[in-house]
Amino acid sequence: MGGLGGHVVHGFGILAIGLWQTFHHIKLHAKNPKSYTSLPWFPTSRIKYFELYFIMIATSISLVIELYLTPYGHHLLDPDGTIPSNHFRLFEHGSISLTFFMSAFLSIVLDKLAPPDVQYGLTYLLYALAFGQQLLLFHLHSTDHVGLEGQYHWLLQIVISVSFSTTLLGISHPHSFLNSFVRSASIVFQGVWFFVIGYTLMPASLMRKGCYMSLKKGHIEVRCHGEEALDRAISLANIQFSWFVLGMTTSMVTLYLVMIKYYLYHNYKSSSTDYCHYSLTNFHVLDQDHDNDGDVEEATNNGKIQESNL
Structure with a gap:
């Protein structure tokens, strides 16, 4: 995940x-x-597990990048079969990707085989585990994230902790839109902040005043000349994070208002034509207006999410 390209690629997927x-x-x-x-x-009408397939494909690409393309000479292990000290970070990044891959894969299995009364909670628990794993490995990262680089990754952990906590709360608060909204917005923020880390720390042209890139144990790190330059760079990172929080909040609320206006006042004016019933593990939608946007919101009485063309 190190380097501009790695942060941007991972940020795009998230x-x-x-x-x-x-x-x-x-x-x-x-x-x-x-x-x-x-x-x-969320299933879709054409490819029911599109979202889960996307997660599995994206994390598989991440695994290939981390465990095959990133190591020097494509050699992940030493000749004696041990892990080089400068490759532990690759295994940590790969473990995060593998956890999300298994969460998506097991979500498909649960949808096909699990009883309706446990499917919902277990699926959310899988993603809570993935975010918890991500938070733990970033917090205990083998790479010595100190100084400016450490500050950016510490701020990232704040965002991940929001994703983790709101995912857990989703199990006990299935009807809370605010919890789901904050959770999805925090995932968006994760992706944006990966872009910020990549473009702020990696290009020399955008390096903070008084800071520079150095190579240590096969990994590029950001260092600063003296405490004054470091304090200045960290303060700028904190201000940058606060501005992104403000920008993300404004963007998400604006998106919500625009979409609410569109769906309530354009496509769904007549409430008598739409009937929806929800439970913890299944949902059923009858829409006589035949929404043609290709999205699906239908499930069967046995609790399994299935496709429908609205």
């Missing part, structure tokens, strides 16, 4: 999932404000 979740949670709430029930993932 951002895409965050925006997907945000869009569908807002849409679901706009159509069913009184009977809203959060969903851990």
Whole structure:
């Protein structure tokens, strides 16, 4: 994940999932404000498990990058079969990707095989485990994230902790739109902050005043000349984070208001034509207006999420 390219690629994948979740949670709430029930993932009419397939493909690409393309000479291990000290970070990044891959894969298995009364909670628990793993490995990172680089990663952990806590709360608060909205917005923020880390710390042209890049144990690190330059760079990072919090809040609320207006006043004026019923593990939508946007919000009586063309 180190370097500009690694942060941007990972940030793009996380951002895409965050925006997907945000869009569908807002849409679901706009159509069913009184009977809203959060969903851990959203099926589509053409490819039911599109979201989960995307996560599995993206994390597989991440694993290939971390464990094959990143190591020097494509040699992950030493000749004696041990892990070089400068490759531990690759295994840590790979473990995060593997956890999200297994969460998506097991979500498909649960949808096909699990009883309805446990499917919902277990699916959310899987993603809480993934975010918890991500938070733990970033906190206990083998790479010595100190100084300016450490500050950016510490701020990232704040965002990850929000994703982790709201995912856990989703198990006990399935009807809370606010919890789902904050969770999906935090995932978007994760993706954005990966972009910020990559473009702020890696290009020499954007390096903070008084700071420079150095190579240590095969890993590029950011160092600063003296305490004054370091304090200045950290203060700028904190201000930058606060501005992004403000910008993200404004953007997410604006998106919510625009989508609410669109779905409530354009496509769903007549409440008598839409009937929705939700439970913890299944949901059923009858839409006589035949929404043609390709998104699916239908499930069967046995609790399994299934496709429908609205």
